[in-house]
Amino acid sequence: MALLELSALTRDFGGLRAVSDLWLEVREGEILGLIGPNGAGKTTVFNLVTGFVRPSAGEARLDGRPLTGLKPHQVVRRGVARTFQIVKPFPHLTALENVSLAALVRTGSRGAAAAEAERRLAEVGLSARREAPASELTLSDQKRLEIARALATGPRLLLLDEPMGGLNPREVEQACGLVQRIRDSGVTVVLVEHVMRAIMRISQRVVVMRQGKKIADGPPQAVVADPAVMAAYFGKRAT
Amino acid sequence: MRRLLPAAAALLLFALPLLTSNQFLLHLGVSVLLWTTLGVAWNLLGGYAGQVSFGHAAFFGAGAYTTMILYLSRGVSPWWGMLAGGAVGAALALPIGLTCFRLRGPYFSLATLAVAEIVRLVALNWESLTAGPVGLLITALPRVTLLGRDLNWERKEPFFAIAAAIAVGAMLAARWVSRSRLGGSLLAIREDEDAAEAIGIDTTRAKVAALMASAFLAGVAGGFYGLYYRYVDPDAVFPISLSVEMVFIAVVGGLRTVAGPVVGAVFLATVAELFRDRFTVGHLIFYGLFMMIVIRWLPEGIWGRALRLLPSRREP
Numbered sequence: 001m002a003l004l005e006l007s008a009l010t011r012d013f014g015g016l017r018a019v020s021d022l023w024l025e026v027r028e029g030e031i032l033g034l035i036g037p038n039g040a041g042k043t044t045v046f047n048l049v050t051g052f053v054r055p056s057a058g059e060a061r062l063d064g065r066p067l068t069g070l071k072p073h074q075v076v077r078r079g080v081a082r083t084f085q086i087v088k089p090f091p092h093l094t095a096l097e098n099v100s101l102a103a104l105v106r107t108g109s110r111g112a113a114a115a116e117a118e119r120r121l122a123e124v125g126l127s128a129r130r131e132a133p134a135s136e137l138t139l140s141d142q143k144r145l146e147i148a149r150a151l152a153t154g155p156r157l158l159l160l161d162e163p164m165g166g167l168n169p170r171e172v173e174q175a176c177g178l179v180q181r182i183r184d185s186g187v188t189v190v191l192v193e194h195v196m197r198a199i200m201r202i203s204q205r206v207v208v209m210r211q212g213k214k215i216a217d218g219p220p221q222a223v224v225a226d227p228a229v230m231a232a233y234f235g236k237r238a239t
Numbered sequence: 240m241r242r243l244l245p246a247a248a249a250l251l252l253f254a255l256p257l258l259t260s261n262q263f264l265l266h267l268g269v270s271v272l273l274w275t276t277l278g279v280a281w282n283l284l285g286g287y288a289g290q291v292s293f294g295h296a297a298f299f300g301a302g303a304y305t306t307m308i309l310y311l312s313r314g315v316s317p318w319w320g321m322l323a324g325g326a327v328g329a330a331l332a333l334p335i336g337l338t339c340f341r342l343r344g345p346y347f348s349l350a351t352l353a354v355a356e357i358v359r360l361v362a363l364n365w366e367s368l369t370a371g372p373v374g375l376l377i378t379a380l381p382r383v384t385l386l387g388r389d390l391n392w393e394r395k396e397p398f399f400a401i402a403a404a405i406a407v408g409a410m411l412a413a414r415w416v417s418r419s420r421l422g423g424s425l426l427a428i429r430e431d432e433d434a435a436e437a438i439g440i441d442t443t444r445a446k447v448a449a450l451m452a453s454a455f456l457a458g459v460a461g462g463f464y465g466l467y468y469r470y471v472d473p474d475a476v477f478p479i480s481l482s483v484e485m486v487f488i489a490v491v492g493g494l495r496t497v498a499g500p501v502v503g504a505v506f507l508a509t510v511a512e513l514f515r516d517r518f519t520v521g522h523l524i525f526y527g528l529f530m531m532i533v534i535r536w537l538p539e540g541i542w543g544r545a546l547r548l549l550p551s552r553r554e555p
Contacts, residue, residue: 052433072436082437090430101427102438104420153439 003028003188004049004080004157008058011044018044020212021058026157031179031189033203033220035196037232040209042192043085046159050082051075062157076105081155083146085162085192089134095121095145096130102152120148124178140171147178157188164195176202200224208232245498252403256396265395267512269467271504272402273460277481278488278500279409280456285486286494287417288449289429290340291348294355295485297335298328298454300362300476302461307375307471308368317381321405321462328458329451331358336447343432352479359477374472375465398467405463406501409456414497416452425449457485480523487526491533493540502542 002025009022019041026032034042047053049060051072059068067075090098099117100110107113121127124144129137134145143163150158160179164172176198183189193199199206199220206223208216210232216223223229255268277299284290302324309315309323339350362369369375383390390397416422424445427435435442465471484507492503510529514522537544 050437052436071441072433073439073441076437076439084433084437088431088434088437090427090434093426093430101423101440104423105439108420149434149438 002026003063004190005061005064006045006049006058007061009045009048009055009060010057011041011048011053012056017212019048019055022209022212022214024207024214024217026188026190028156028188029183029186030204031183031191031202033199033206034190034192034209035194035199035206036209036215039211041212042209043161044212045209046082046161046190046192049075049159050080076153076155079154079156080159081150081153081157082159083143083150083161083163085165087139087142087146089137089142089145089149091135092133094131094133095126095137095141095148098134098145099148099152102149106152106154116152117148120152123151123181124148125174140167140175143167143175144178147182151182151187155187157190158182160189160191160193162192162194164193164198167195172198196224248498249407252407253400255403256399260396262395265399267508268399269395269402271501271508272399272406273464273467274484274488274504274507275406275500276402276409276460276463277457277485278492278503279406279413279497280453280460281485282489282494282496282500283413283416283453283456284446284449286489286496286499287413287422287429288425288446290446290449291486292351292450292453293348293479293482293486294335294351294353294358295453295457296477296479296481297355297358298331298457299461299464299481300358300471300473301331302328302458303465303471303476304362304369304375304461305458306462307377307465310377310381311375314381317383317462317466321459321466324462324465325455325459328454328461332451332454333447336450337443340443340446340450352482355477355479355482359473362477363473369473372472372474374470374475377465377469380469402463402467405459409459410497410500412452412456416449417495417497421445421448483523483526487530489540490530491540493543493546496540496542496546499540499542502545503540506541 004026006022006024009019011019036042044053048055049067051070055068059066061067062078062080067078096117099120100113103113103116107116121130124147126141126144126148129141134142137145147163164175167175172195179189179191180202191203203220205218206220207214208223208229215228215232216226256265281295284292305324305327306317306320309320310317335354339347339354342350363371380392385397424440427440428442428445432442461476464476488500488503488507491506493499510525511522514525533540
């Protein structure tokens with residue numbers, strides 16, 4: 001059975017249908033790439049799944065139980081964590097405090113939360129910066145910090161919103177390795193990303209959205225060769 | 240050293256009435272302690288959780304009226320009356336929190352300002368309960384015992400002791416909250432509310448809890464005010480200026496510090512005494528001026544800056 005199922009998920013913002021009748025299954029243990037031109041509705045899908053935005057119609061289910069109608073903090077407790085496209089660290093707190101607060105929601109004791117936070121910082125390679133205020137980290141480090149913070153909530157499904165946007169090629173390489181290690185540790189990953197090289201390399205499956213609709217769903221190589229996808233990105237070839 | 244300092248300060252505080260019997264000085268002391276309590280109360284929500292309220296006079300006034308009404312109509316001892324004042328403040332905070340916290344940032348602040356005005360107008364017009372603009376006056380003094388002795392209503396010493404106990408209790412409560420799990424949630428909310436939700440914090444619940452705790456302390460302070468002055472009316476306990484004074488004390492003293500409000504309250508009392516006689520409402524201008532100076536050049540407040548300059552261990 002699919003871990004996450006979206007059925008007929010729809011969201012209108014005024015006259016704009018940001019997400020339109022979206023059906024999608026995310027299987028346990030995969031890395032699913034979600035791509036599409038700007039404004040295709042990818043971030044809105046994340047907001048709908050995590051409870052930050054309510055759907056106009058349709059619903060999202062985790063393990064067959066509805067997520068729709070839950071508040072964001074309830075969705076997290078069900079095991080779905082996310083990062084934000086525009087990073088939202090706790091700016092005045094250190095890296096360690098950032099992650100500890102997330103761990104505290106599950107563990108209850110400060111000592112156990114700090115230990116869990118140390119492990120997560122090590123996992124994303126930020127241990128050396130543990131005492132630095134989050135606002136003083138580089139963008140690359142802030143993105144990794146958000147991933148560590150999301151992992152500290154103990155998710156089964158991790159939604160990453162452009163974790164590689166704005167990173168240099170070397171940092172993209174590192175981020176690819178990190179996402180694969182996260183999947184190997186048993187966390188299913190949905191990845192919204194524009195860095196195609198990364199998507200092609202690490203996703204098992206790619207879903208393409210355009211104007212709120214799903215226009216392709218399949219293995220990366222097949223999807224990029226799809227004429228509909230080519231048209232979405234480059235326009236139709238003049239004949 | 241840092242552990243002994245608060246204990247020494249508390250000891251000095253309780254010994255003060257033994258050192259002086261100057262009634263004016265003790266009256267100033269009572270004012271400072273009352274303001275301290277209000278600053279601590281406001282800080283719980285405005286400092287730790289970053290939710291700026293401009294309407295805390297509503298909880299203070301509700302506490303003051305509760306204590307007065309319970310004594311005048313039911314003969315309830317002011318001791319219990321003060322606690323009931325806190326409870327009514329907290330109860331009032333629940334619906335206010337659930338509605339106003341649907342808004343964020345400046346919109347929340349404006350909503351609290353509006354709600355406080357509504358509460359003031361209700362108190363002004365609900366004459367059967369509050370006697371409206373006439374106010375409530377204690378004429379027959381209740382027999383109150385303090386540490387086994389009858390309280391002497393004509394002396395300031397017992398009131399100083401009560402105010403000191405309330406202020407110290409409020410500071411201990413703030414310290415406890417700031418180190419609790421709720422304190423962690425409030426910290427996350429202050430830093431980024433969306434991110435706080437995204438790591439599993441029920442932000443609405445945490446904010447309402449902080450508001451209710453804050454309103455309880457403000458309500459107890461209001462109850463004490465009624466008892467001390469033996470008179471309340473809507474203009475005395477529900478004015479906007481009181482809400483602003485609470486902001487002033489917390490901001491000038493130091494947001495998110497336990498002892499900052501003491502410094503803020505001393506500062507406020509000094510400014511008030513220096514300027515009140517010379518200009519009728521001129522002291523309000525100086526509040527605003529000092530607030531601007533602090534926000535521009537001393538954003539962590541006087542006590543917040545002092546803590547940074549003292550050699551200290553970093554809090555985890």
